Amino acid sequence: MACSSSTVGVSSICPIAAHPNDYAKRTVYHLSLHFSAAHNPLRAFSSGVRLGSASGSSSNSFSASAVFTPNSSVLSEEAFKGLGGLGIEEDGVLRDVESVSVDELDITKLGLSQRLVETLEKRGITQLFPIQRAVLVPALEGRDIIARAKTGTGKTLAFGIPILKGLDEASQERGSLRRGRLPKVLVLAPTRELAKQVEKEFKESAPYLSTACIYGGVSYLTQETSLSRGVDIVVGTPGRIIDLINNNTLKLGEVQYLVLDEADQMLAVGFEEDVEVILEKLPKQRQSMLFSATMPGWVKKLARKFLKDPLTIDLVGDQEEKLAEGIKLFALPTTAASKRTILSDLVTVYGRGGKAIIFTQTKRDADEVSMALTNSIASEALHGDISQHQRERTLNAFRQGKFTVLVATDVAARGLDIPNVDLIIHYELPNDPETFVHRSGRTGRAGKEGAAILMFTGSQRRTVKSLERDVGCRFEFISPPSVQEVLESSAAQVVATLGVVHPNSIEYFTPTAQKLIEEQGVNALAAALATLSGFSQPPSTRSLITHEQGVVTLQLTRDSAYSRGYLSARSVTGFLSDVYPAAADEIGKIQLVADENVQGAVFDLPEEIAAELLKKELPPGNAIAKITKLPPLQDDAPARDFYGRFSNNERRSSSSSSSPRGLPSNDRRSFRSSSDWLSDVNEDGDGDDENIFGNKRRGGYGRSSSSSSRSPSGNRWNGNNSSRSRGGGDWLINDRSSSRSPSFGGRDRGFGGACFKCGRAGHRASDCPNSRSDY
Numbered sequence: 001m002a003c004s005s006s007t008v009g010v011s012s013i014c015p016i017a018a019h020p021n022d023y024a025k026r027t028v029y030h031l032s033l034h035f036s037a038a039h040n041p042l043r044a045f046s047s048g049v050r051l052g053s054a055s056g057s058s059s060n061s062f063s064a065s066a067v068f069t070p071n072s073s074v075l076s077e078e079a080f081k082g083l084g085g086l087g088i089e090e091d092g093v094l095r096d097v098e099s100v101s102v103d104e105l106d107i108t109k110l111g112l113s114q115r116l117v118e119t120l121e122k123r124g125i126t127q128l129f130p131i132q133r134a135v136l137v138p139a140l141e142g143r144d145i146i147a148r149a150k151t152g153t154g155k156t157l158a159f160g161i162p163i164l165k166g167l168d169e170a171s172q173e174r175g176s177l178r179r180g181r182l183p184k185v186l187v188l189a190p191t192r193e194l195a196k197q198v199e200k201e202f203k204e205s206a207p208y209l210s211t212a213c214i215y216g217g218v219s220y221l222t223q224e225t226s227l228s229r230g231v232d233i234v235v236g237t238p239g240r241i242i243d244l245i246n247n248n249t250l251k252l253g254e255v256q257y258l259v260l261d262e263a264d265q266m267l268a269v270g271f272e273e274d275v276e277v278i279l280e281k282l283p284k285q286r287q288s289m290l291f292s293a294t295m296p297g298w299v300k301k302l303a304r305k306f307l308k309d310p311l312t313i314d315l316v317g318d319q320e321e322k323l324a325e326g327i328k329l330f331a332l333p334t335t336a337a338s339k340r341t342i343l344s345d346l347v348t349v350y351g352r353g354g355k356a357i358i359f360t361q362t363k364r365d366a367d368e369v370s371m372a373l374t375n376s377i378a379s380e381a382l383h384g385d386i387s388q389h390q391r392e393r394t395l396n397a398f399r400q401g402k403f404t405v406l407v408a409t410d411v412a413a414r415g416l417d418i419p420n421v422d423l424i425i426h427y428e429l430p431n432d433p434e435t436f437v438h439r440s441g442r443t444g445r446a447g448k449e450g451a452a453i454l455m456f457t458g459s460q461r462r463t464v465k466s467l468e469r470d471v472g473c474r475f476e477f478i479s480p481p482s483v484q485e486v487l488e489s490s491a492a493q494v495v496a497t498l499g500v501v502h503p504n505s506i507e508y509f510t511p512t513a514q515k516l517i518e519e520q521g522v523n524a525l526a527a528a529l530a531t532l533s534g535f536s537q538p539p540s541t542r543s544l545i546t547h548e549q550g551v552v553t554l555q556l557t558r559d560s561a562y563s564r565g566y567l568s569a570r571s572v573t574g575f576l577s578d579v580y581p582a583a584a585d586e587i588g589k590i591q592l593v594a595d596e597n598v599q600g601a602v603f604d605l606p607e608e609i610a611a612e613l614l615k616k617e618l619p620p621g622n623a624i625a626k627i628t629k630l631p632p633l634q635d636d637a638p639a640r641d642f643y644g645r646f647s648n649n650e651r652r653s654s655s656s657s658s659s660p661r662g663l664p665s666n667d668r669r670s671f672r673s674s675s676d677w678l679s680d681v682n683e684d685g686d687g688d689d690e691n692i693f694g695n696k697r698r699g700g701y702g703r704s705s706s707s708s709s710r711s712p713s714g715n716r717w718n719g720n721n722s723s724r725s726r727g728g729g730d731w732l733i734n735d736r737s738s739s740r741s742p743s744f745g746g747r748d749r750g751f752g753g754a755c756f757k758c759g760r761a762g763h764r765a766s767d768c769p770n771s772r773s774d775y
């Protein structure tokens with residue numbers, strides 16, 4: 001092959017593997033696009049594509065793997081002309097290696113029409129993101145493309161820019177756009193929200209073109225009218241698109257560009273049959289682009305059947321973390337009972353006053369969590385049982401910042417681009433790594449920073465480790481925010497709001513403020529901050545284990561030299577019964593410390609009992625202290641989650657008619673390494689794409705349930721949202737390690753623990769027939 005070497009977007013393409021089934025036709029290349037660190041316009045964005053250090057160079061690079069036919073690389077070289085060259089050497093390896101200059105990513109240098117450049121610039125889009133750069137050239141060549149990139153990295157414009165460029169050129173050739181014209185572009189999306197968002201991206205980037213968004217749950221009339229007027233771009237969900245094809249309103253005979261966005265999700269929501277029906281109706285002469293996070297058998301089959309010699313671009317890469325680097329990941333051990341009460345503190349401390357999305361497994365949980373938050377934070381629920389209109393209202397209000405916490409099922413996880421979401425909370429573990437990535441990817445978008453917190457119970461600790469392995473990430477394990485942290489964050493957020501008070505308004509209050517300062521000094525301002533933060537009453541202490549109010553968590557640590565054996569929950573109760581029987585009576589959750597070198601346990605006590613206990617003299621070798629942060633704790637029950645066993649809950653419930661046995665999802669099988677992803681795409685595989693969620697979900701979400709707007713109010717932690725109110729059941733379910741009653745109120749005053757001396761249940765060490773005290 002010919003070799004040329006010059007500055008291009010592609011710095012090196014070298015064979016990383018020969019495809020086992022098809023070596024003669026295809027070679028898999030590893031493609032690196034280099035950006036000089038010195039002038040890398042995407043440095044701030046490096047998170048999105050995991051820019052790493054290129055070997056032997058100080059450049060940052062991102063990797064793309066691409067599958068070429070032998071000729072295709074030559075075509076690529078042609079297409080790179082004007083954007084910089086591409087070096088193909090004799091061994092077929094493309095190597096060049098200079099850095100991409102800022103110019104080559106500059107949208108004014110891509111040959112786009114002036115009007116397109118202007119609208120993009122108005123939207124703050126001046127430089128291509130890496131996936132956009134990688135897709136641009138082959139897309140402009142007319143290649144069919146299969147692509148994958150991390151969440152929030154600009155996939156929509158990756159297909160949008162070349163399509164808009166193509167439409168611009170065609171319209172200049174044909175002259176003005178005529179009424180009643182048929183669509184040239186069809187974009188299929190799995191959810192209505194995503195479809196609307198993609199349409200919005202097209203509309204805002206090219207307002208001079210006509211777009212229509214076709215999805216269920218709303219009137220046919222508007223959609224039919226816009227189609228009859230003539231459109232350039234149709235974006236929609238498969239169900240309603242089929243309906244409009246069938247009633248002859250939507251005619252696809254002139255479609256030149258097809259995009260399948262989130263193709264794997266089409267399968268998950270049961271649209272595969274509809275997608276195939278639609279694709280059959282498209283002109284054979286067209287360009288197709290398929291974006292998919294995973295490659296289940298059905299998507300592979302779809303690609304083989306409907307795409308022509310597709311070029312595969314994978315910017316996620318093998319062994320790499322699947323999440324954008326700007327997303328900080330935390331894991332928070334908690335209990336089922338305390339989850340809800342912790343939420344508002346997490347939002348306060350980690351959300352820093354911005355937007356947060358809490359993901360639940362079930363629609364019911366989404367409603368209940370949103371309701372529970374209402375006391376302290378304005379929140380709304382979003383799930384499939386909420387009418388389409390309400391869903392749109394809710395999303396718009398959230399986008400506009402009218403409320404700050406969205407509680408959603410996974411319906412909102414895929415593809416939604418909501419600006420400035422600072423925090424994601426996984427209220428339940430996701431069912432598969434892919435769902436985790438997509439939920440978390442609602443923050444840290446377009447190079448911004450964000451945080452995602454995974455809440456898990458002690459019994460799910462191993463699942464969290466599996467998730468780390470599957471996603472290639474590391475969690476920082478945290479404790480629930482302390483009272484101090486919550487107060488500090490609340491105060492900081494209140495202070496931030498003071499900056500926007502109108503000067504005229506301040507004038508009205510100045511005389512009173514002056515008087516207050518003279519009378520009370522700094523206390524006046526502190527009282528105002530406390531009130532504005534919602535803490536006009538002092539916060540009560542809370543358990544670190546269950547987050548229950550009025551309860552403190554203590555740690556018992558025993559010197560092994562004084563110990564006869566290992567600590568157990570029973571021995572802790574027995575020990576307390578000897579030191580201070582009231583403490584043994586009132587003890588709550590007990591958990592053992594997970595440290596081979598330390599014999600320790602943490603346990604909860606009502607505040608006043610704890611204060612008494614701390615005054616007691618302890619036998620030698622034992623220490624009890626109040627703690628502010630939980631040490632690593634031992635697992636206390638087998639894992640209870642669906643991770644790796646099922647795909648998402650909403651999906652299961654929506655498809656229950658066709659999947660009554662809740663078959664395991666193939667999503668997890670699909671969430672594999674990059675090389676698997678690539679070979680999946682190109683192998684003549686067995687097409688084992690049994691559709692486990694096989695029902696057709698037309699129009700989808702029927703029943704309407706409104707979630708009214710709420711406003712923040714109330715004094716934090718003084719409401720009756722204590723887990724104590726739901727206590728008993730949850731406590732019993734979640735605490736295998738202690739046999740005591742859940743009630744701190746002492747409903748059951750009988751001794752439920754075991755003797756610290758003889759180990760038998762039902763009596764205290766002080767009542768033990770063995771009178772010798774030897775602990």
Ligand SMILES: Nc1ncnc2c1ncn2[C@@H]1O[C@H](COP(=O)(O)OP(=O)(O)OP(=O)(O)O)[C@@H](O)[C@H]1O
Binds near residue numbers: 129150157441445
């Ligand atoms: N070149 C660019 N410069 C600045 N902003 C951009 C650029 N390209 C895209 N964006 C913005 O980045 C955000 C994320 O883009 P987009 O929604 O296309 O990401 P995505 O990769 O499709 O994410 P997901 O996988 O979550 O669907 C959008 O708000 C988009 O307008």
